[in-house]
Structures are given as C-alpha cells and as structure tokens.
Amino acid sequence: MSTSALMAAFWRPLRKMIKDRGVSRAKLRRQLCLSESALSELLNGKRATAPSWDVVTTILRACGEMEDSAFIHWRKTLTNLETELDVVAARQQSERPQALAEPAESAESAESADCSVCTDEYEDERFRSYIRELSSDGWRIRSFSAAARVLAGRRPVLRRDAEKLVENELESREELEVLRDSFDGIARRMLAGLGAGVRRACHVHRVGLLRAAHTILLLEGGVRSPALDSVWADDPAPDGVDVEGLFGTVLGDGTLASGALPITDVPYIDHRARLLAHYTEFAEQWAKAETRPVAEEATAVYEARLAELAADCPELFVWASMLDGPKAVRALDACPTGEARDRLESLYREVHARNGGLDGLEILLRALSRKTTPGVWPARLSEIYRYELNCPISPIGETGDDEPTPHIPRLAKGYVNPAFRTAVHSPGGMPHVDAWWSTRPLSEEIQGFLAAHLTGFPTVRPLIVLGDPGAGKSLLTRLLAARLPPEDYLPIRIELRNVSADVDILEQIRQALRHATLMDVTWATVTELSDGVLPVLIFDGFDELLQASGADHWRYLQDIADFQQASARSGLPVAAIVTSRTVVADQAKFPDNSVIIRLEPFDASRIARWTDTWNSANAGYFRRNALPPLRRDLGALYPDLAAQPLLLLMLALYFGVEQGTGPIQVDPASMSRVDLYERLLRLFVRRQIIKLEPRLRPEALEERIENELDLLSVIAAAMFNRGRQGVSAEEADNDLRFLRAPDNRAACPEAGLVFGRFFFIHEARATSKRGTARRWYEFLHATFGEHLVARKIARTLAHCPDHGPHDGLLFDLLSHSLLTDRAQIIDNLRDFLPTWEAVRPLFPTALDERSAESRTGYTARPARVTHRHACYSANLLLLALARGQVVNFSELTDDTADPVAQWSEHALLWKSQLPPDSWDAFTRAVGSVPQRAIVGKAEGRRDIALCLNRHELPETASRAAWVLDPPGGETTPEGEEPLSTGDRWHETLRRSRLLYDRDVELVLEPALPVFEELNDLTSAYTVDPFGQGASVAHALVALLLCEPAPARDLTTRYEACLRALDTSVGPWAKERLVALVSHRLAGESDRLPANFVSDAVWTLANEWTSTRPISNKDERTPLHLLSVACRLLARAPDEQLAVTAARLLALEPASVVSHLAIGSGSDAHVPDTMSTGRVLALLFRLIETIAEPGTRALSGLRLLKLAVALDQREWCDEHGTRVLDMLDTTVLEGLLPSEEEYVRGRWGGTFDE
Structure with missing residues (x-):
C-alpha cells in the first residue's frame, strides 16, 4: 500500500465522525491553528506524514469522544500508521536504482528529484540547527542521539525506538545482548536507503547525512566490541565498574562516537591507524582482556559495515579515500560478496580505467550526483x-x-x-x-x-x-x-x-x-x-x-x-x-x-602514457613525413625536461618539427644537453619569428634568430645577476639597455614585447584598481635560463680582450653572482668553451680598476666595488676550469708574481666579499693541490694545481712543509731537517683572531688548549723523508688521538714524534713531549713490533737522561719507560733495553747487560709474570751490590714503584723487607698515595715500622 492510500484510510473515519457529529470546521480550524485549505488538506489525507497525537486528541474531544476506549483505539491506530509509513519509506528508498545503473529520467521525474531536505519544511528545520557549525569544523555529530535525529527524519517510530534505546539500562549480560540486537536493528533501519537519500540531498545536507551515518558505524564497532563482553564476564558486573559511565561512553554523549572521520587529507591506511588507536583507547578504559585484539575486532566490524554501506552509498567509499590502489582492495575484501560488491567493483574499475583528462572524476561525480535539471x-x-x-x-x-x-x-x-x-x-x-x-x-x-x-x-x-x-x-x-x-x-x-x-x-x-x-x-x-x-x-x-x-x-x-x-x-x-x-x-x-x-613530476610510466597519446594524435603526420613515432623513454634521456608536462610537449614538438623539416634525422640519444637546448630554442624562436614575419629572407631570418636569442640571454643574465629565478618588467627593461651584445644593431624592444613572443617564458601579471598591470617573468624551467647565461658568457668571452665594450660586458655578466651558485651553468660552459686560453690575459688584471672604455654604468643590484671585483675574478677562475682540465694557478698570473702570494690575495678577497653560501659552494667546487714546478725557469717554485670537483687531498692533510718552503723553492737537504717559523704561538693567534673570522674561530676552538699546554711545540716544524711536514704539536696530537695498536699508521705517528726531538724546542717542551709519548707507549708496547719499541725506548730514555739531573724530574716518565723495558726483556734478551734500564736506575750498564742477558735466557719459557718478576729480582740484586751509595735509595724507590705499577705481588712479598731496609723515611715520602696504599696492603706493620 502506498503512502497516500495509508493516509486516506486513516483520515476517512475521522472525517466521517466530524461530519456525523456536526462539528464546526471554523471552530476546529481555530483549535488546530490551521487555515481552511490546510485543514482540508489534513482531513483529506493529502499530507505525507502521520499527524501528531495532539492533533488526533483535539479532533476526538471536538467530536465528544471522551471514553478511554476511544482514545486507546485511536492511539493504536496512529501507531500502526506510523509503522506502516516507515516500512513504505524504507522499501521505496532501497528499491531506488543505484549509481552507474540508474536509467535516464524524464523531465517530470527530474523536477521531483529536488533535495529531499530543502523541499521539506520539517526536514530543513531539523537540519538548520547544525548549519551554524559549518563555519568551524563542520557538523560535529558526536553522539547516537544526534545521529539518530538526522537519519530518522520523518519516521516517528524509528525516532521513538532510538530514544528508548538510549533510555535502556545496561546491568547484565542479557541486557547487553538485548542492547546489541536493538542497536543492530535500529542502525540498519536508519541506514536503509542512505545512498538514495544522499543523492537526493544537496551538498550541505549530504554532509550531515554522511557524518551521521559514519557515527552509527563507529558506534556499531564499539557496541559489538569484545570490550563489553569482558565487562560482563562475571554476571552481574563486578563492583567498581562504572556501568552508567560505560553506557554514556557508548550511546550517550561520551567519547566513542568522536572517532576520526575518513577525510581526504590522510591515506586510508593512516585513517585506519587513527581508528585503531581510538578503539584501543576505549578498550583500555573498559576491557579486562588484552586491548589490541579487542581494538582490531572493533575496527574489523567498522570496516565491514563501511564497505557494505559504501556499496549502496559510493559517497562513503570516496569519502574514506579508498580509491587509491591497495586501500581500495582492502575495502573490496571487506565487502560481502553479492550485488553490492559487484556494484562497488564496477565503480572501482570504471574510475581507474580513466587515467587522463580527469574524466574519471566526472564519471564518479555524475554517478553520485542528484538526478535533477541543473540551474541556469x-x-x-x-x-x-x-x-x-x-x-x-x-x-x-x-x-x-x-x-x-x-x-x-x-x-x-x-x-x-x-x-x-x-x-x-x-x-x-x-x-x-x-x-x-x-x-x-x-x-x-x-x-x-x-x-x-x-x-x-x-x-x-x-x-x-x-x-x-x-x-x-x-x-x-x-x-x-x-x-x-x-x-x-x-x-x-x-x-x-x-x-x-x-x-x-x-x-x-x-x-x-x-x-x-x-x-x-x-x-x-x-x-x-x-x-x-x-x-x-x-x-x-x-x-x-x-x-x-x-x-x-x-x-x-x-x-x-x-x-x-x-x-x-x-x-x-x-x-x-x-x-x-x-x-x-x-x-x-x-x-x-x-x-x-x-x-x-611525471615518472617513466606517465611519460610513456603521454607519449602514446602524442603518437596516436600524430600517427597521420608521422606517416606522411616518413617519421618514427616519439620515443617512450624520453624521461631517461632528458629527465630535466620530460618530467614536466609542458616541457615534455616542447620536446615532442621539437622532434616532430625538426625531424620533419631537417635533411638529416637526429637520434635524441646522440645529442648533448647543450646541443638539445640550442636546437630547441632556435626552433621555437624561428617558428615565432616566421609567424610574425613570414616573408623574411634566409639571411635576415638567421640574423633575427640570433638577435632574439641574445635578447633572451640578457633576460636570463638579469635573473642570474640578481640571484633569482624571475625578473620584473622594469628590471628587464633596464638590463636590455646594458647587456645586449655590442655588435647587435637591432632596436632594443621593451621586455613585454620580448616575453610576449615566447611561450617558454612564464609571465605573471597582476592588475591594480586603476588598470595598471605589473609583470613578472621567468622561464618555464630554470635550465633554459642556465643555458642562455652560459651561451651569453661564452659568446662574449670569444671577443675578449678588446679593452672596450666586450670586456665591459663580460665584467657586467660576471661581477654580481658566482657561477657556482648555479652549477649547471658551469656544466653548460664546458660544451660552449673550446678552450680556456681567452681567460689567461684577463685574470692578471681582474682586480684592477676598469678602464674608461669598458665601463658601462650597469648594476643589477647595489654592490660594493670590492664585491664586484671578487665575483669577477672568481668567475674568471671558474671559466678557466670549466673545461675540466687541471690548471696551475701560475698559468693565470703574471710571470713575475709569486703564485702563492697571488692566490692568497685573491682567496682572502673572495672569502671576505662573497656571501657565506656562495663561498661555501665555491670551495666545494674548486679543488686544489699544493705542488712545485718541475721544469723550466720556475723549477722548484711553489704552485697550486686547480681543478673543478676534484679534491685529491683530505681537508686534514698537513701543508706545513709547503707553506714554510721559501718562495724561491730552496728546500732543506733531502727534506729531513726540521723547520721553524720563528713565530711564537701567541703571535700567530693574534694575527688570525684579529679577523674575527667565523671559519678561523671554529677551527681554532678545539685547538686552543693545545696552544695553552703545548705552546712551544706549535712553533716547531719537522719534515719527514718524503717531504711532508707538520708541527711538533700536530705530530703529538695525532699520536695521542690515534686508535690503539695495532692501528694502521700508529708506528708512523710515533716516528714523527721521535723525529721531533731533534727540533729546536726548549727543554721543558721536550720533557713534556717525552712524557706524553712514553705514557702512550707504556700502554700498548706489547702490541707493537719489539725492535720498534726497543728503538723508541732508547730514544726517549736518552732524551730523558741527557738534559738535567735525574732527581729533578717527574718520576712517571722513567717508570713508563722501565715498565716497557722490563716487559720486553722478560720475553727476549735485548742489549739496548738493558742499557736503557741501567741508565734509568743509575746502574753500570755493562753489569746490567751481563746479568739480565743470562737471567732472560734461563727464563725463556717461564710465564710472563714470573719472567717479569725475575727481571725485577735481578735488577734489585744489582742495586744492592753495585749501585752507588748516593743513588741506591732513589734507585730502590724507583724499582719499588715499578713493581707496584706492574702489580708484582710475589716480588713484593719476597723482597719487601730488604727494600724497606734500603729506604729511609725521607725517601719513602716519594711514594704516591695509591702506591703507599698498595705497599701497606702487602707489608702491613713492617711498612709502618
């Protein structure tokens, strides 16, 4: 039965009762507050919705029906009417044809398909309360009640059932199951026909329906969550569970309904992660079991219902951002098999089959749009x-x-x-x-x-x-x-x-x-x-x-x-x-x-797809001109151009036009980058000139092409000189007056005329209220400007030096910005410049004042004279290196000048004048190696070899020998003698730190303690047999910071420090050097070659004993040397070590040699600790028997300290009493607290006595 039939059947007996009882329609109209026409429409059943109970009771009272039985009868009749109307409405919505399968409608049906909310006064009023929230974050439908009010609409029974659901109690497992069953039924009734309702709604009301539906899905995942089961695992719920709070969280104004919306700015996988976190938070609050599986199950329920609902309402499918590859597959997997899934898969295939022209977007939006006649x-x-x-x-x-x-x-x-x-x-x-x-x-x-x-x-x-x-x-x-x-x-x-x-x-x-x-x-x-x-x-x-x-x-x-x-x-x-x-x-x-x-930017697949479209559109053109189609691998050949759609179109046009008109076809893969850009620019400049002046003679046409390219090069230089990718019309006009080629005879046009002729220049234009247009220009791709700048510089350099306009133009082109700021320009110059010889006569005078003939008055931006000369000279150097070969700096300077002094003069100017970023880029690009000339008159003279992008020496390599070498090249014999600057460390620091230079301070910061503690060692230098030099402080720090033995170059670092003992540093500095090297050697001598260690100990001990009386020195150094000597002597006899030990103990060397040699040989197979103890025993015997009385006590003390350092407990136990007898109280005061504690622990009362 239809809605109209149900309404007519309900009102027919009421209308007859009014007539039979003679009720005044005027009185009834006043009681119901209705007009005559409205009353007539009501009584004739013309309204689409059931009346309220208040309307029915007013009519019964007016007819004199005051019995309870009458009221009970009509209340039941009204309830039946509301139920039947709900059923009819749900059936009509579910039977509506779905997206992508709806037949064309007639104009009459379209007229009736207006927004179901806008055309219904009741529905529009119901939504209106939410519209004010549109100015913030949209409709925040964050509870079941709010969602039910939006979705139930004019279905009073459904509204009433939803209200009763919220009023239920949740005290037991049985009530939980009842709640779930009731919620499932109500949710499905609410969402029945959602797709049809959404497609009939205008955009404003559509959003409310979608968000309300999403709220129901969120709640469904929570209601069916195992978290609720765990609460009632024991029936009834245990004490301490806030059942009222739980119910409020699920169906009240709690937090469950406030989960993340599936919005377009996050991928679906991220939306799912946020949803999982939302359910996890809910589970952590209420679930007794592990929360992760609970949240996963709730999320799975949500996904299944979302996919099921999205099949009927594709808007949800789109809204959830699931149209992107794997995300759509996830949605399809969750959707049940059947007609709904088939529709969803059909929509997915249809949209993804359209990958060009956004026609898939139109198909999708039309499938989701209302079927109505559009407005005017x-x-x-x-x-x-x-x-x-x-x-x-x-x-x-x-x-x-x-x-x-x-x-x-x-x-x-x-x-x-x-x-x-x-x-x-x-x-x-x-x-x-x-x-x-x-x-x-x-x-x-x-x-x-x-x-x-x-x-x-x-x-x-x-x-x-x-x-x-x-x-x-x-x-x-x-x-x-x-x-x-x-x-x-x-x-x-x-x-x-x-x-x-x-x-x-x-x-x-x-x-x-x-x-x-x-x-x-x-x-x-x-x-x-x-x-x-x-x-x-x-x-x-x-x-x-x-x-x-x-x-x-x-x-x-x-x-x-x-x-x-x-x-x-x-x-x-x-x-x-x-x-x-x-x-x-x-x-x-x-x-x-x-x-x-x-x-x-386009990837390879999109470039290939675009190429296929191009080839399809030009199949006839290729056939008529016997041309091959455009290659699909242009992205690999020209990645800078092919990745941008408009530049890809330029490439396609170039190969189509050039191949079609040129006498010889050129393979794209065979052209260099510069060749391609030159051909590309010339082709489009030629086409534009022919379009404007089709009757030019060939000679005039070529001259015009060159003129236009020069004009474009000027604009590119204007951008480069200002360090930008664009230039204003006023700036372009200014530079066109100064930077054109001196031999260009064509009239100078305005910038607007230049740019207006070429599509590969982007013009930004803004208009003021007064109609004045401001323009800004830039190339479609920066590489066009970089090519033109390199072209302009190379063509200008070819006319230099002329001591006139070309020299002045070159200065203007190179005196504002460094070429290394745009490295691609240098790469292009490699192909433009046949040789660097043209730079040779220009560089020696690069810092001189410009001659009157070469001054133009041009400036791109305010700049000091020093800055412009610094840029100019640095760029000339880069031009000399652009070809990629190695250039000695002496080849660029005056023959009479010292290249090193000249280099220092230029480099200091560059560093002081260039911006930090430009200086950094310059130092990264220019590699240098110090060297000496090997032929000619300058043989042996210092020089600097330069090359682009090659740094053959590490930044930490020492250059001391080269820097300290005299300018004339006279070196020390065989390069082995030490050098000295004659400078004190504080003088060097004073000269350097007066600059307040950032780099200097950063380099000096970690080295300042070296200057403070090792000051004399910083001003003494030594050179190894290979001519490599370094300061003594450098050699010492390099050793102390080296990895432990067996490091690769550890012995080399030891040798550098030992060689430094021959320098002219003072006695205190040498003593400090010996002490530090000895300490390092004592810790790793067992892991170094024995012969090397023997020689090192010999050298260090000689230095230690040769300067001052032994009693005046720190006892740590001889102890370190003695410990090394004893350990080594225990392994094998060594005369040099025996002599060393004797000298350190003030013993007669010959006696020590004979005794230690015999002792070591007899203990060749004894464990190390015993062998070392035997060596100490032999040395103690010699101290007792042959030591001079004046040194015996001090030698005994030193041997005692050595035994403590080597932890020779058995030796101490065996010889303790005899050692103490040898030492008096004054001598024992020389023990360190740690040594005294060690001895006291071994000898106890004997030591105290």
Whole structure:
C-alpha cells in the first residue's frame, strides 16, 4: 500500500465522525491553528506524514469522544500508521536504482528529484540547527542521539525506538545482548536507503547525512566490541565498574562516537591507524582482556559495515579515500560478496580505467550526483568551461605558416593525471621546500582525492594545489571547472592574472564572471539562481599575485578561508581551490589545518602514457613525413625536461618539427644537453619569428634568430645577476639597455614585447584598481635560463680582450653572482668553451680598476666595488676550469708574481666579499693541490694545481712543509731537517683572531688548549723523508688521538714524534713531549713490533737522561719507560733495553747487560709474570751490590714503584723487607698515595715500622 492510500484510510473515519457529529470546521480550524485549505488538506489525507497525537486528541474531544476506549483505539491506530509509513519509506528508498545503473529520467521525474531536505519544511528545520557549525569544523555529530535525529527524519517510530534505546539500562549480560540486537536493528533501519537519500540531498545536507551515518558505524564497532563482553564476564558486573559511565561512553554523549572521520587529507591506511588507536583507547578504559585484539575486532566490524554501506552509498567509499590502489582492495575484501560488491567493483574499475583528462572524476561525480535539471547559471558556466575540453592543451603549436606541423592533443585527451603528495598545514610546515615534501606519502589517484574532497567537507578552508612551472596546475583548474556536474556544483574559475590584484574576493569573482560570460553579473545574482548546488571557486595562479603585484598578499589565503566561513554562516557554504608555484609558498600565510597537495613530476610510466597519446594524435603526420613515432623513454634521456608536462610537449614538438623539416634525422640519444637546448630554442624562436614575419629572407631570418636569442640571454643574465629565478618588467627593461651584445644593431624592444613572443617564458601579471598591470617573468624551467647565461658568457668571452665594450660586458655578466651558485651553468660552459686560453690575459688584471672604455654604468643590484671585483675574478677562475682540465694557478698570473702570494690575495678577497653560501659552494667546487714546478725557469717554485670537483687531498692533510718552503723553492737537504717559523704561538693567534673570522674561530676552538699546554711545540716544524711536514704539536696530537695498536699508521705517528726531538724546542717542551709519548707507549708496547719499541725506548730514555739531573724530574716518565723495558726483556734478551734500564736506575750498564742477558735466557719459557718478576729480582740484586751509595735509595724507590705499577705481588712479598731496609723515611715520602696504599696492603706493620 502506498503512502497516500495509508493516509486516506486513516483520515476517512475521522472525517466521517466530524461530519456525523456536526462539528464546526471554523471552530476546529481555530483549535488546530490551521487555515481552511490546510485543514482540508489534513482531513483529506493529502499530507505525507502521520499527524501528531495532539492533533488526533483535539479532533476526538471536538467530536465528544471522551471514553478511554476511544482514545486507546485511536492511539493504536496512529501507531500502526506510523509503522506502516516507515516500512513504505524504507522499501521505496532501497528499491531506488543505484549509481552507474540508474536509467535516464524524464523531465517530470527530474523536477521531483529536488533535495529531499530543502523541499521539506520539517526536514530543513531539523537540519538548520547544525548549519551554524559549518563555519568551524563542520557538523560535529558526536553522539547516537544526534545521529539518530538526522537519519530518522520523518519516521516517528524509528525516532521513538532510538530514544528508548538510549533510555535502556545496561546491568547484565542479557541486557547487553538485548542492547546489541536493538542497536543492530535500529542502525540498519536508519541506514536503509542512505545512498538514495544522499543523492537526493544537496551538498550541505549530504554532509550531515554522511557524518551521521559514519557515527552509527563507529558506534556499531564499539557496541559489538569484545570490550563489553569482558565487562560482563562475571554476571552481574563486578563492583567498581562504572556501568552508567560505560553506557554514556557508548550511546550517550561520551567519547566513542568522536572517532576520526575518513577525510581526504590522510591515506586510508593512516585513517585506519587513527581508528585503531581510538578503539584501543576505549578498550583500555573498559576491557579486562588484552586491548589490541579487542581494538582490531572493533575496527574489523567498522570496516565491514563501511564497505557494505559504501556499496549502496559510493559517497562513503570516496569519502574514506579508498580509491587509491591497495586501500581500495582492502575495502573490496571487506565487502560481502553479492550485488553490492559487484556494484562497488564496477565503480572501482570504471574510475581507474580513466587515467587522463580527469574524466574519471566526472564519471564518479555524475554517478553520485542528484538526478535533477541543473540551474541556469550552473548549466551556463559548465557549458562555457566544457568548451575547453576540445581545445589544445597549449597554444604553442600555432605557427602562422603553411607548413604542416604536429597536432597538439586536446585537453580532454592530452592531460595525464599526475601523482601527488598531500599534507595538512601546521606551524613549522615548509611547503615551499622540496625536501619537506619528500617525507609526505605519494598518492597516485588524484581523481578519487578530488572527488572525496568535493563530496566531503570542503567549505571551511581552501584546498591549495602546488607545483613547479609547467607542472599542469592551470590545466588542472581548466579540467576541474569542466568536469564538475552542474546538477551539484557551480564552478567559477578565477584567473588571478586577469583580475585586479588589490580588490576583495567578491570583486575578483565578479571580474572573473564577466571575463567568462561577457556579462556584468554579480556573485549574488549567480548564487540566487543556483539553489542546492555547491559553489566551487577555483583561484588559478596565486603566485602571480605574489610576484607581480606590488601589494602585500600575505593574508590572501586566509582571506579566502574567511570568505568561506562568512558564506557558510549566511547559509551558502562555498568550496575553494587555489593553485600556486611551490617555490613561493613561504610568501603567504596558510590557514591552519588547510589541506595542501603538490603535483609531482611525471615518472617513466606517465611519460610513456603521454607519449602514446602524442603518437596516436600524430600517427597521420608521422606517416606522411616518413617519421618514427616519439620515443617512450624520453624521461631517461632528458629527465630535466620530460618530467614536466609542458616541457615534455616542447620536446615532442621539437622532434616532430625538426625531424620533419631537417635533411638529416637526429637520434635524441646522440645529442648533448647543450646541443638539445640550442636546437630547441632556435626552433621555437624561428617558428615565432616566421609567424610574425613570414616573408623574411634566409639571411635576415638567421640574423633575427640570433638577435632574439641574445635578447633572451640578457633576460636570463638579469635573473642570474640578481640571484633569482624571475625578473620584473622594469628590471628587464633596464638590463636590455646594458647587456645586449655590442655588435647587435637591432632596436632594443621593451621586455613585454620580448616575453610576449615566447611561450617558454612564464609571465605573471597582476592588475591594480586603476588598470595598471605589473609583470613578472621567468622561464618555464630554470635550465633554459642556465643555458642562455652560459651561451651569453661564452659568446662574449670569444671577443675578449678588446679593452672596450666586450670586456665591459663580460665584467657586467660576471661581477654580481658566482657561477657556482648555479652549477649547471658551469656544466653548460664546458660544451660552449673550446678552450680556456681567452681567460689567461684577463685574470692578471681582474682586480684592477676598469678602464674608461669598458665601463658601462650597469648594476643589477647595489654592490660594493670590492664585491664586484671578487665575483669577477672568481668567475674568471671558474671559466678557466670549466673545461675540466687541471690548471696551475701560475698559468693565470703574471710571470713575475709569486703564485702563492697571488692566490692568497685573491682567496682572502673572495672569502671576505662573497656571501657565506656562495663561498661555501665555491670551495666545494674548486679543488686544489699544493705542488712545485718541475721544469723550466720556475723549477722548484711553489704552485697550486686547480681543478673543478676534484679534491685529491683530505681537508686534514698537513701543508706545513709547503707553506714554510721559501718562495724561491730552496728546500732543506733531502727534506729531513726540521723547520721553524720563528713565530711564537701567541703571535700567530693574534694575527688570525684579529679577523674575527667565523671559519678561523671554529677551527681554532678545539685547538686552543693545545696552544695553552703545548705552546712551544706549535712553533716547531719537522719534515719527514718524503717531504711532508707538520708541527711538533700536530705530530703529538695525532699520536695521542690515534686508535690503539695495532692501528694502521700508529708506528708512523710515533716516528714523527721521535723525529721531533731533534727540533729546536726548549727543554721543558721536550720533557713534556717525552712524557706524553712514553705514557702512550707504556700502554700498548706489547702490541707493537719489539725492535720498534726497543728503538723508541732508547730514544726517549736518552732524551730523558741527557738534559738535567735525574732527581729533578717527574718520576712517571722513567717508570713508563722501565715498565716497557722490563716487559720486553722478560720475553727476549735485548742489549739496548738493558742499557736503557741501567741508565734509568743509575746502574753500570755493562753489569746490567751481563746479568739480565743470562737471567732472560734461563727464563725463556717461564710465564710472563714470573719472567717479569725475575727481571725485577735481578735488577734489585744489582742495586744492592753495585749501585752507588748516593743513588741506591732513589734507585730502590724507583724499582719499588715499578713493581707496584706492574702489580708484582710475589716480588713484593719476597723482597719487601730488604727494600724497606734500603729506604729511609725521607725517601719513602716519594711514594704516591695509591702506591703507599698498595705497599701497606702487602707489608702491613713492617711498612709502618
């Protein structure tokens, strides 16, 4: 039975009762507060909803029916009516044809398909309470009751059942099962026919339905969660469980319904992780069992219901960002097998089969849109923008001549959907930095992302689309405006270069509408005739406002967000999308939490796909001209160009035109980078000139081509000299007056005329209220400018030196910025410069004052004379090295000058004048090696070998010998004698630190303690047999910091320190050197070669005993040397070590040698500790028998200290009493506290006595 039949059956007996009882209709009208027509409509059953019980009781009382039985009867009848109406409504919604399968509707049916909320006064009022929240974060439907009010609508029984569900008690397991059964039934009744309701609703009300449905799904995962089972594992619930709080968390205004929404700015896998964390938090609060499995099961319930519901309502599928590869597979796996899953799979295949022209976006949005006749303005603007689909993707194919050229693909076919990365802006974000974007996830399906964004909640903040020049941002906006279905959307594309820059948003919209429609219409006019659709404002080219306008647009994006929120508060939510170049993203304030995407360069697969489209569009052209199709691997051959769509189009046009008209076909893989760019630029300059002047003679045409390329080179140099990627029209006009080739006879045009002729130059334009246009220019890709700068420098250098205009022009080109700031320029110069000989006569005078003939008066930006000369001389050096060969600095200087002095003069100037970043890039690029000339008159003279990008010596290599070598090249005999600077360390520091140079201070900081503690060692230098020199302090620090033996070059470092003992340092410094080396040697002598250790101990001991009386020195050094000698003598006899031990103990060497040799030999196979003890015993016997009385006590003390150091406990136990008898109290005072404690522990009372 239909709704109308049910209503007629209900009202028929009531209408008859009123008539039979003679009730006055006027009186009844007053009691019900209805007009005559409204009363007639009510009594005739013409309304679609059941009356309230108050209406029925008023009619019964008016008819005199006061018996309880009458009231009971009619209350039951009304309840039955409400139930039957709910059933009919659910059946009608579920039987509605689904997306992608709905037949075409007639105009009559379309007229009745208006928004089910907007056309119903009751429904509209029910939603209106939420609309005020649109200006913040959208509808926050965070409880079951709120979701039920939105979804139940005019189904009173369902509303009442939902209210009763919230009023239930939850005290036992039985009540939990009842709750679950009731919730499941009510949830399914609420969500029945959701897809049809969503597709009938306008965008504003659609969002409320989707969020309410999502709240029900979140709650369903919690209600069916094992967390509730664990609470009632013991029935009833145990004491201490807050049952009321649990019920409030699940169905009240608690936290379970406030889970994360599936929004477009996070991948589905991230959304799932946030959802899992949400359920985990719920489980941790209530579950007794392990929380992770509980949360996983709740998430699985949510996913299954989301997929099941998404099959009926694809908006949820899109909204959850599941249209991207593996995420969609997860959704399909969770969806039950059947008709719903088949529809979902069909939608998935349909969208993913369309990977170009955003036609998949249109298919998706049309499948989800309302079936209604679009309004006047949405239809008209959509028709205007759809015209773009059949236009070429770029106008660059237009030539103006009659020669056949390749066809430029149409926008609908030639646009390849890009990959992209997404981010949500937050404080500290750096969307202008490529490295920051590399940390963001890569997404492939931009159609699903845009559909999800537009069908979700895009009316709070703008979506910001970033990309490089030529990445296709403007093409994306053209396609987006064309693809939006007018039934649901009102697209308005605002090209910011064509509207006034210093007016408000509304005025910019008005100007954009006038530009599109050729009519003076306002925003209010358009929106008033566009009920139920979502206006989408597409702002294209925000970077043009930033670069070209003189006004401050720091808050422009925030102004758009403010406009959106103000519109929402007035009842007209608006979506906004803004495009801009990535590099200028730091010049504007991004609204907090705004979604940003960056279009990625093409990868190999997209380049191949674009190439296939190109080849398909030009199959006839290739066939007529006997040309091969465009290679699919252009991305590998030219990665800088092919990765950007517009530059890829240039490559395709070049190979199509050049191969079709040239006498010889050139394989793209055989061309150098410079050759390709030169051919590319000449081809398009030629085409543009022929288009403007088709009758030029060949000679005149070539002259014009060269003139145009020179003009472009001037603009490129203007950008390079200012250290930017762009230049204003005023700056370009200024440089065109100064930087043109001196032999260029053509008239100097204005910058606007130069740039207007070439498509590969991007012009940013902003217009003020007064109509004044400000322009900013840059190349579509930085590599074009880098090529032209290198070309300009090379052609100018070829005419130098002329002591006139070419010299002056070269100075102007090279005296503002370093070439190493743009390393690609140097790489290009390698191919442009046949030789570096032209630099040779220029460098010696690079720092001289410019002659009057070479002064031009040009300046790109304020700069000191010293800065310009520093840049000029450094760039001349880079030109000399650009070919890649090694150049000796003496080849660039005057023959009479010392190359080292000249290098120091230039290098100090460069460091002082260049910006830190430029100096750093220069030092990274220029490698240097100190050397001496080996032939000619300068044989033996110091020189510096230079080469680009080759650093053959480590930064820590010592250059002391080379620096201290006299300028004339006279070296010390065989390079072995020590050197000395004659400088004191404090003098060196004074000269260096007066500079207050950052690098000097950073280098000196860790070395300052060396100057303080080893001051005399810093001014003495030594040279090894190979001519390598270093200070004594350098040799000592290198040894002390070396890895323990057996390190690779440890012995070499020891030898350097031992060799330093022959220098002229003072006795205190030598004593300190011996002490430190001895201490190091004592710790690792067992791991070094025995012969080396023997020689080292011999040298150190000689130095120790040769300077002052032994009694005046620190006892640690002889102990270290003695410990090394004893351990080594215990392993094998060694006369040199025996003599050393004797001298350190003030014994007669011959006696020690004879006794130790016999002792060592007899104990050859005794363990080390015993052998060492035997050596100590023999030495003690000699002290007792042959030592001089005056030194015996001191020698005995030293031997005792040695035994303690070697931990010879058995020796101490055996000889303790005799040693103490030898030493008096005064001598024992020489023991260190640790040594005294050791001895006291062994001898106890004997020591005290």
